[in-house]
Amino acid sequence: MAIAAAITVPLTTPSRRFLASASANPIRFSSPLTAQPKYLKIAAGRGTQCPNFRICAASSMRIEAPEKASPDSFLDRKESGILHFVKYHGLGNDFILVDNRDTTEPKVSPDQAVQLCDRNFGIGADGVIFAMPGVNGTDYTMRIFNSDGSEPEMCGNGIRCLAKFIAELENSRGKRSFTIHTGAGLIVPEIQEDGKVRVDMGEPILKASDVPTKLPPNKDQSVVKARLDVDGSEWNVTCVSMGNPHCVTFGTSQSQDLHVDELNLADIGPKFEHHVMFPARTNTEFVQVFSPTHLKMHVWERGAGATLACGTGACAVVVAAVLEGRAARRCTVDLPGGPLDIEWSEKDNHIYMTGPAEVVFYGSVPL
Numbered sequence: 001m002a003i004a005a006a007i008t009v010p011l012t013t014p015s016r017r018f019l020a021s022a023s024a025n026p027i028r029f030s031s032p033l034t035a036q037p038k039y040l041k042i043a044a045g046r047g048t049q050c051p052n053f054r055i056c057a058a059s060s061m062r063i064e065a066p067e068k069a070s071p072d073s074f075l076d077r078k079e080s081g082i083l084h085f086v087k088y089h090g091l092g093n094d095f096i097l098v099d100n101r102d103t104t105e106p107k108v109s110p111d112q113a114v115q116l117c118d119r120n121f122g123i124g125a126d127g128v129i130f131a132m133p134g135v136n137g138t139d140y141t142m143r144i145f146n147s148d149g150s151e152p153e154m155c156g157n158g159i160r161c162l163a164k165f166i167a168e169l170e171n172s173r174g175k176r177s178f179t180i181h182t183g184a185g186l187i188v189p190e191i192q193e194d195g196k197v198r199v200d201m202g203e204p205i206l207k208a209s210d211v212p213t214k215l216p217p218n219k220d221q222s223v224v225k226a227r228l229d230v231d232g233s234e235w236n237v238t239c240v241s242m243g244n245p246h247c248v249t250f251g252t253s254q255s256q257d258l259h260v261d262e263l264n265l266a267d268i269g270p271k272f273e274h275h276v277m278f279p280a281r282t283n284t285e286f287v288q289v290f291s292p293t294h295l296k297m298h299v300w301e302r303g304a305g306a307t308l309a310c311g312t313g314a315c316a317v318v319v320a321a322v323l324e325g326r327a328a329r330r331c332t333v334d335l336p337g338g339p340l341d342i343e344w345s346e347k348d349n350h351i352y353m354t355g356p357a358e359v360v361f362y363g364s365v366p367l
């Protein structure tokens with residue numbers, strides 16, 4: 001698969017600015033992709049609905065109209081051998097979103113996902129997400145491949161992006177919620193009036209064998225404040241599944257308080273991910289406590305490495321912090337890409353995550 005992407009900027013402020021100046025040639029173009037303004041040539045006028053322009057980023061960058069006027073939006077296009085996608089991010093955790101509503105087989109294979117996610121030879125992303133037909137009465141199914149091609153059960157930032165993507169596919173605006181079938185069961189994202197997405201992430205799973213972890217459980221079957229030897233250091237860990245496995249640590253037996261900025265994630269992260277105590281590998285969150293309602297975490301994700309944010313990880317962190325007596329049930333969790341609001345409800349034992357999801361660009365690639 002040779003990757004030559006055509007990208008289209010979203011209908012947000014930057015492209016409107018661009019439209020306003022579209023009669024000049026060359027023009028100054030402010031893309032949301034880069035802080036550096038680019039000078040581009042206009043090949044023709046504007047298109048229909050979603051993409052007002054296509055930007056071909058292959059050899060020479062130029063802007064052109066769609067080949068012919070079509071009543072369809074960009075996302076309705078069907079050309080064999082071409083994948084139309086929208087790239088979204090949730091606090092910098094970025095995904096290639098694929099409209100897969102017409103089939104129950106993902107349109108991209110795990111190997112292709114690896115290539116598409118490559119940040120040098122592909123589009124660049126932490127994963128590929130498919131909006132698929134719902135099952136058992138749900139509105140949709142979400143499937144996802146990590147950037148290493150593995151398939152996780154759930155993705156918190158991804159499901160916020162999926163909600164926004166579906167709203168666009170359905171051409172719906174304003175407050176709206178969807179029932180989504182995932183590998184972690186039913187998840188319900190709700191788009192708020194302010195554009196953020198609040199997600200009912202369901203209940204955390206604490207039973208060691210279901211997380212899964214081979215660490216010896218406490219009497220109630222949970223693994224809370226257990227000792228895990230990683231590379232000669234003894235880490236204190238709490239294991240939580242949000243459908244996908246998480247190992248949360250606040251420090252080692254020697255240093256109880258982590259300073260997460262000082263960690264060498266690329267070194268220590270893989271040692272947790274592939275630790276023999278985690279038969280399905282694990283995501284790992286390294287956490288610093290500022291106050292009972294304010295935490296900071298860095299994450300090493302299973303199948304994706306260091307990412308700027310992890311929604312399921314932030315939920316697992318609040319559960320672990322509550323179980324270890326370090327935090328309240330409602331916290332702000334700071335991630336490298338920004339904050340998430342997490343609440344572990346006492347009423348229904350569900351976790352509620354609120355955060356943003358934004359379009360980065362629209363694009364097409366040959367598959």
Ligand SMILES: N[C@@H](CCC[C@H](N)C(=O)O)C(=O)O
Pocket residue numbers: 093146151152153154155156157158244245283301302303304307309310311312313
């Ligand atoms: N970034 C995601 C989690 C994606 C899946 C994870 N890498 C896994 O393999 O479990 C999130 O926001 O939750």
